[in-house]
Amino acid sequence: MYGAQSSKDLLFPSFVGDSGLHVFRIEKMKLISLPSESHGVFHSGDTYLLVFNSSESNSIFVWNGSDTSVDERAAGAIYSFQLHKHLREKPVQNQETQGNESAEFMSLFPLGVTYLDGGVSSGFHRASQDTVAPTYHLYHVRGRKQIRAAETELKWESFNKGDCFILDTGKSIYVWSGSQSNILERNRARDLAYQIRDSERRGAAKVEIIQEGEEPEEMIKILGKCPESLRDANAEDDKEADERHTKGATLYKVSNASGQMQVTHVGDGALFHKEQLISDDCFILDCVGKIYVWKGKRANKEEQDCSLKTANEFLSLMRYSPTTQVQVVSEGNESPLFRQFFRNWM
Known part of the structure; x- marks a missing residue:
């Protein structure tokens, strides 16, 4: 239908189930394995298939460049499904788009990713490149009856004394509790941090529980110096959060x-x-x-x-x-x- 091999004909190399990160580029609807030195470099005109295996989890990612063709996108979806079946349906499948990658995807590349113009069909034009620095993610945990975590802007202005926040740096996961936060929020933030560590960081990240005013050096390096005064807790904020979460x-x-x-x-x-x-x-x-x-x-x-x-x-x-x-x-x-x-x- 899309010019790709039929699902019955798709074959994967024997090492695809081995531990670690494996990266493939789709070239003329076929999977081409890329050497480790090319990992983290993506052409905007191509589609890539990535698989990460560890003892804790397995993940498949289809990465589509901003200029990827419809056929290559379709081929990526087919390959993702077949690899999922090949690995006995254990991996979680993810679809990623250039410039809008998930935290899970970016954690595979501690030094960041690089975008290059062009692709296979255009002869890999290298006129420009855009290097994306390692990304950090900040989650806001709030509510009283319906406690939920949602990603928020990475800045001190997002914080307040009444809620909890999770800063995920890839190697470390900081659980920050405001001085006026409630015990349910603190427990929920702690539990979610450990779950992120175990399932999305494959057990490799270190979880640190910190209180307002005890910010470690890495947190200050990422966010800057903590303001002398953060916003106070607001009961209406928790009520609003509960209503939104409902x-x-x-x-x-x-x-x-x-x-x-x-x-x-x-x-x-x-x-x-x-x-x-x-x-x-x-x-x-x-x-x-x-x-x-x-x-x-x-x-x-x-x-x-x-x-x-x-x-x-x-x-x-x-x-x-x-x-x-x-x-x-x-x-x-x-x-x-x-x-x-x-x-x-x-």
Whole structure:
């Protein structure tokens, strides 16, 4: 259909299941393994397939450059699905777009990534390059009844005395608690930090619990010196957060039984029940800014095969930006940031 090999013909090198990072570029619809010295360098006209294996987790990433062709994007989705099957459906599948990469993706490259113009079809024009520095991520943890973590701007102005924050530097994860934060927020921030370490940093990051006024040197280096006075706690902020989190996500069931994608609204809310995810079906969790595709173990083969295609059709249907982050998770291999939307599933 897209000029790529049929799924039955796709073969992967024997080392693809070995520990570590493996990077492939799609050239004329075929996978070409790249040497380690090329890892972290991406051409804007190409699509790449990456797989990271460790004893704690397995992840597949499809990276699309800003000038990647439709055929190469389609080939990337096919290869991602087939590699997922090849690795016994253990890896989480992720779709990445140039300039909008996830924290999980960037953590693979401690020294940052480099963008080069052109691609295979254009003869790798090297007129310019853009080096992206290592990225840090700041998560704001707040609420009283519905406590949720959401990424926020990396600056001291995002902080306040009444909430908790998680600063993820890749090697270290700092849990910062404001002097007026509540015990539920502190416990939730701590638990989420350990879950990020274990599932997304593969157990390699160090978690440090710190209090307001005890900021370590690395945190000050990243954010600058802490202001003498941060904003005080505001009960209305927690109330507003609870109300927002109550409406915070939408769950849809997706089906192709009629021959085309059908989306059925399941519900809105801060916390869903794990039992709402039925093994016979596939679901989309729309979190505004990021969507998750959940594949049930007994979903029909076509629905499972087209996970990334389904995600992109959903983005088009909802008129979301094509750069919206997409993560495909299979039943039994859900990430902590996905599970936080479900009651008693952490």
